[in-house]
Amino acid sequence: MADTDHAFQPPARLRGLASWQANKVSTLGARLTAQRMPLSARADFAVLAALEEYGALSQAEIGRRLGLDRNDVSGILNRLESDRQVDRQADPANRRRNLVTVTAAGRRHLEELQQHADAVQAELLAGLDTAERRQLQSLLAKLLDSHKPQPA
Amino acid sequence: MADTDHAFQPPARLRGLASWQANKVSTLGARLTAQRMPLSARADFAVLAALEEYGALSQAEIGRRLGLDRNDVSGILNRLESDRQVDRQADPANRRRNLVTVTAAGRRHLEELQQHADAVQAELLAGLDTAERRQLQSLLAKLLDSHKPQPA
């Protein structure tokens, strides 16, 4: 069993790299997510969550809050708008900006996606107990906070 | 300052998702990496590390150890082989398989990439102290171990 155990182990040089570990966890999360919904729903969830928490936002603000590029935000909003989950209208106070708001359908979709997201988290973190999960999330949060100025 | 502090915060629904956090850390690592080398060097590093630690491997074994698809391994090896960092020859004992080995140039390149990788880790983990770094890496390792059967 020790044989089969170490047979598929990644090399030590990678197991020690936090960036490699994080990348693997990330694609693991993507795999689990893809089993429940189209992968593009991840971006939808992020945008809807931002609008639900902060109210009307311009596209540039959405991008800054989520760490996304302006053009990517544009594409996501096109999809969401054609599904009537989001409302996009010119800001009368500043005609450069589009004020984006969630619709009732968008809120419903957001809650639905939250269910799937919670299920994915449970699956992803299945190997950790409650204390370890909180520890991991808090360490990741601290790491991300320390890189605040990350304007994608 | 509290105003500017919360101005670019991601929504709480995302801050609580371990998969979202891991994804952000992963792209952060990719960004830091890209500042020092072409991004494709990450795959090169992984393959070279596997060959250096485990000796001659078939392409399928490389893929299983690193969580990569067979076709992607193929492409990476084409690049490495044309750079003379890797040797690919038919296994006499099983002519379906290619036995892949690192060359001296490959080992040199691996050490060089390791330097850059270490620098990236230092930058990525700058916000955590030594104990927190070890804790984070061990939690990520435990999480990945709990998902062992992940044959990409």
Next chain:
DNA sequence: TCGGCTATGTTGGGTGAGCCAACGTTGGCC
């Protein structure tokens, strides 16, 4: 011995994320 099954490596393609460059529009500032 032969037929089916699996493993291997290759090619080609498809999607999504992340990023950069360019453009026209609009606002703010001197």
Next chain:
DNA sequence: GGCCAACGTTGGCTCACCCAACATAGCCGA
């Protein structure tokens, strides 16, 4: 009024991940 910055859009590029199909080669049981 003129310059610079911000905004949204379009188009394009690279990379990671994944799926399908194919030909070759080993395995194993009938």
